[in-house]
Amino acid sequence: MELENTLLELSGVDTGYTNSSTEIKVLQRNIRCEVKKGEFIALLGPNGVGKSSLIKTITGMVPSLAGNVFIKGKNIRHMSNREIASEIALVLTDKISDTYLTAKDVVLTGRYPYGSFLGKITKMDIDKVIKGFDVVGAHNLIDRYFHSLSDGEKQKVLLARAVVQDTPLIILDEPTAFIDSPGKIQIMKLLKELVSKHNKSVIITTHDTDMALKNVSTVWLLGFNKEFYSGSVPSIIDEGLINRVFDVDGVSFNKNSLRFESI
Amino acid sequence: MKLAEKLFNIFVCILSISFVFISCDSPVKLDSVDDLFSRIDVNEESLVEYAIGFDILRVDNNYKLIIYNPDDRSQVLACYYFLVDGVISNNKSVFVQPIDSVAVFSATQLNAYSKLDVLDKVVAISESDFITNEEVLELFEKGKIVNLANNGNFFLEKALEVDPSIVFYSPYNLAQKHPLAETNLTMIPFFDFKETDPLGRAEWIKFTGLFFNKQRQADSIFNIIKTEYNKYKSLTSDITDIPTVFSDKYYSGQWFVPGGKSYIARLFEDAGAEYIWKENTNTASFNIDFETVYHHANDADFWRIIGYYANDGFSYDKLAMENELYQNFDAFNNKNVVFCDSKSTSYFERGALEPHVILADLIFAFHPDLLPEYSPIYYKLYK
Amino acid sequence: MLAYRNISFLIFSVVTFMLFMLNIRYGSVDLSWTEVMNSLFISDSYSVHGEVIILQYRLPQAITSMAVGMGLSLAGMLLQTTFGNPLAGPSVLGISAGASLGVALLVLMGGITGVSMGSNSLFFGDFGIVAAAFIGALAVLLVIIFVSGRIGNAVTVLIIGIMIGYLVSAVVGTLQFFSSSEDLHSFILWGLGSFSNTNVSQSLTILILTLLISLATLFFIKPLNALLLGHRYAVSSGFNVKILQTIFILFSGLLIALGTAFTGPIAFIGLAVPHIARSYFRTSNHTILIPAVILFGAGFSLLCNLISKLPGYDVSLPINAVTSIIGAPIVIWVIIKGRRLDIG
Numbered sequence: 005m006e007l008e009n010t011l012l013e014l015s016g017v018d019t020g021y022t023n024s025s026t027e028i029k030v031l032q033r034n035i036r037c038e039v040k041k042g043e044f045i046a047l048l049g050p051n052g053v054g055k056s057s058l059i060k061t062i063t064g065m066v067p068s069l070a071g072n073v074f075i076k077g078k079n080i081r082h083m084s085n086r087e088i089a090s091e092i093a094l095v096l097t098d099k100i101s102d103t104y105l106t107a108k109d110v111v112l113t114g115r116y117p118y119g120s121f122l123g124k125i126t127k128m129d130i131d132k133v134i135k136g137f138d139v140v141g142a143h144n145l146i147d148r149y150f151h152s153l154s155d156g157e158k159q160k161v162l163l164a165r166a167v168v169q170d171t172p173l174i175i176l177d178e179p180t181a182f183i184d185s186p187g188k189i190q191i192m193k194l195l196k197e198l199v200s201k202h203n204k205s206v207i208i209t210t211h212d213t214d215m216a217l218k219n220v221s222t223v224w225l226l227g228f229n230k231e232f233y234s235g236s237v238p239s240i241i242d243e244g245l246i247n248r249v250f251d252v253d254g255v256s257f258n259k260n261s262l263r264f265e266s267i
Numbered sequence: 268m269k270l271a272e273k274l275f276n277i278f279v280c281i282l283s284i285s286f287v288f289i290s291c292d293s294p295v296k297l298d299s300v301d302d303l304f305s306r307i308d309v310n311e312e313s314l315v316e317y318a319i320g321f322d323i324l325r326v327d328n329n330y331k332l333i334i335y336n337p338d339d340r341s342q343v344l345a346c347y348y349f350l351v352d353g354v355i356s357n358n359k360s361v362f363v364q365p366i367d368s369v370a371v372f373s374a375t376q377l378n379a380y381s382k383l384d385v386l387d388k389v390v391a392i393s394e395s396d397f398i399t400n401e402e403v404l405e406l407f408e409k410g411k412i413v414n415l416a417n418n419g420n421f422f423l424e425k426a427l428e429v430d431p432s433i434v435f436y437s438p439y440n441l442a443q444k445h446p447l448a449e450t451n452l453t454m455i456p457f458f459d460f461k462e463t464d465p466l467g468r469a470e471w472i473k474f475t476g477l478f479f480n481k482q483r484q485a486d487s488i489f490n491i492i493k494t495e496y497n498k499y500k501s502l503t504s505d506i507t508d509i510p511t512v513f514s515d516k517y518y519s520g521q522w523f524v525p526g527g528k529s530y531i532a533r534l535f536e537d538a539g540a541e542y543i544w545k546e547n548t549n550t551a552s553f554n555i556d557f558e559t560v561y562h563h564a565n566d567a568d569f570w571r572i573i574g575y576y577a578n579d580g581f582s583y584d585k586l587a588m589e590n591e592l593y594q595n596f597d598a599f600n601n602k603n604v605v606f607c608d609s610k611s612t613s614y615f616e617r618g619a620l621e622p623h624v625i626l627a628d629l630i631f632a633f634h635p636d637l638l639p640e641y642s643p644i645y646y647k648l649y650k
Numbered sequence: 651m652l653a654y655r656n657i658s659f660l661i662f663s664v665v666t667f668m669l670f671m672l673n674i675r676y677g678s679v680d681l682s683w684t685e686v687m688n689s690l691f692i693s694d695s696y697s698v699h700g701e702v703i704i705l706q707y708r709l710p711q712a713i714t715s716m717a718v719g720m721g722l723s724l725a726g727m728l729l730q731t732t733f734g735n736p737l738a739g740p741s742v743l744g745i746s747a748g749a750s751l752g753v754a755l756l757v758l759m760g761g762i763t764g765v766s767m768g769s770n771s772l773f774f775g776d777f778g779i780v781a782a783a784f785i786g787a788l789a790v791l792l793v794i795i796f797v798s799g800r801i802g803n804a805v806t807v808l809i810i811g812i813m814i815g816y817l818v819s820a821v822v823g824t825l826q827f828f829s830s831s832e833d834l835h836s837f838i839l840w841g842l843g844s845f846s847n848t849n850v851s852q853s854l855t856i857l858i859l860t861l862l863i864s865l866a867t868l869f870f871i872k873p874l875n876a877l878l879l880g881h882r883y884a885v886s887s888g889f890n891v892k893i894l895q896t897i898f899i900l901f902s903g904l905l906i907a908l909g910t911a912f913t914g915p916i917a918f919i920g921l922a923v924p925h926i927a928r929s930y931f932r933t934s935n936h937t938i939l940i941p942a943v944i945l946f947g948a949g950f951s952l953l954c955n956l957i958s959k960l961p962g963y964d965v966s967l968p969i970n971a972v973t974s975i976i977g978a979p980i981v982i983w984v985i986i987k988g989r990r991l992d993i994g
Contacts, residue, residue, distance in 0.1 A: 089888030
């Protein structure tokens, strides 16, 4: 394992949660995988299989039931939220409902893991923010009120925030969920650019299987039998793993069209 | 005996009984009771001199009691007739007589029962925790008197079980129905506390006396009170040195002061003191803010407070602890607080029937040289 | 934009100062500006009478009004941000209810124990009521903090806080039911709120403590801003949201307890002022919001106090009546204005 190149490592990780009655529910068992620099990963799997739990485990929001997560070789159990925040940025589908937040305000919070206690904004912060908007092509949105933006525009702003957070890894939860088709293509293009031009690694969870498979380099596949498969796109497809994991009557995954079709 | 003889005997009996009746002080029949009193002018002939909450009229040893709405004196609340043959009625029905079981919900009225020696008629009271009348407490201990209310909550079922002939109650708010009004118990209001004239308040002993045929005793007790009161009052009629007085305490932004036409204001005047708000026309207390009170009363000579302090009673230190601002009043700094410990003196139970004592207390506080040998009972000047 | 904001701050500071002075000048009794100035600045002034009213009554009243206005507004802001709920205010965590319970137990226990406390004035020294209110408020605060620490989920904590508020109010209601009318009257008067129950040193204590907590809040601008995006984004920005939630609840609780203990529950200010501040400066950025809320809180409270004094009249209004009558229309107007922004 070339430590320099390995951003994230999951070693024997069990994901899941404990109920209030101390009942333990394991979702995935014994995950072993890595994220290297410059990887574009799609996290796929049926609804409820545990994609969100895996994300939460990776980011440290929920402790792993077993095993360890390492960021650049350091166990996240020993890392503070701030340290984790300087390595991983998140883009979620959470609703932000404040009336007076501007897009700039939102993106600025991406700089919060750095800088002084009192929240003083430096010139460097402002520069990075503007640059962030440029990278996602949303320069015209800077002073707009966030809540007045369209879903696609909001998406871009939140991505700008992640960019500005200067992290080697960005994780997006369902980035294409509420976006129209052109928007979806645009976002994926942006993400690919972030990977190729800005040397970031990106993990996305999505239900847009064909869009994902066409754009990413690696697939992480989760199944209901606590299964976890990771591999390149061709290898995952060839091994028929998608059909194994998405076991739905009357529906099959077509290797050629890269789409689910009815049989 | 044959039937005819029987009938004849009965006839004779009836006739003789009728004779007996006719030859007595012709008892008045229920339906003509109103007529009997209609010729009397209430204003001229009422046996009540000072109280304005009720009037008593008399025709040949028959009495009529008129109770007025204390908030609207033009409205008659109820009338009761006390007839010479012992019948008591309200012109619609007759009360069971003699009246041997009453519920009395006013502590002052209980005091009157003590003085008139009719406590044996009382079967129920309210708020027994606050009663200090020893005779009542004794009867209460023995179980002869029952408690029908605590903290304003009345025990309906118990009241029905006790079933007093009359319930004398003292409501603060006439608009609100009394909890026991739902029952068919006879409820008669007792409004002595609404009188602002000190003698008027005491005069309600006559009201109580009527129900037990104790008019004469009630009159004589009241006459003593009246004489004593006027005697004390006359002491101050010529004085020239009239001190000023204000009353009560400040709490949470409001200072409730007695109205200029209130009971205590009358007493102040009769005791030869000038009440700061004597020009005010309220008969009850009203609230003003601290600034106004301070502005008008900071240099008043005397300060009257009624209340209760645990642990050795009133002291100026305790008063100062309640509110620092009190230390800015001359009456405080000159130690001229006239204080009545309501608990140890049983003021609220006994004071109403002793206005002459209250008056003397106040005169002794304001003008001690007028009553050199006097020992105050209720109000004392604390030095 | 920046200049506009700075000028606004300057103007409102001046306005607040003026309101403060007006609160000293006006009241039921008419005193002149000369007397006011003499009393405030010259030690041996000629009018002791005026001095008492100005220095011992109006001055502490004005200081307390200002301090509590600031404190409650800041608490409201913290709660609204922490719980992401524009309807959150000091009453929401049940802390004022806790203070009421403390006082109710002291004042209304007569109904249970059979002793009429209404005349037992020893307990009514400022100390007794204040201590009871403070202890009651802190007790509820501790419960809420415990819950927040264990459960963490903001909505859950909010609901528990509201339920505690209802529970406490029910107990207070029951106590009221069994009380004598005298005790009840005292309790109700306390419940109407009053800025006049403090002396100068107490009012300054409240002011200083409020300012200290406000100062402390300035160190949390970043996490507060991050919380505006929601708890998950706040965590992803590097903050320990669970601990922060507890800290903000603690700050709010202390501010609320401090206010309520001395003044009785004051309605509306905590809920309304943050909205006014946000709406006026058109921002949710706490760098601006914290000083704005403090300034507006002081001014709003002083304004309400001035009105409740009914200058020139012998009576005064209970403060809660005024804050509600003025506060409610303002909040409605603010919300409507905010909705127009929504469409745009």
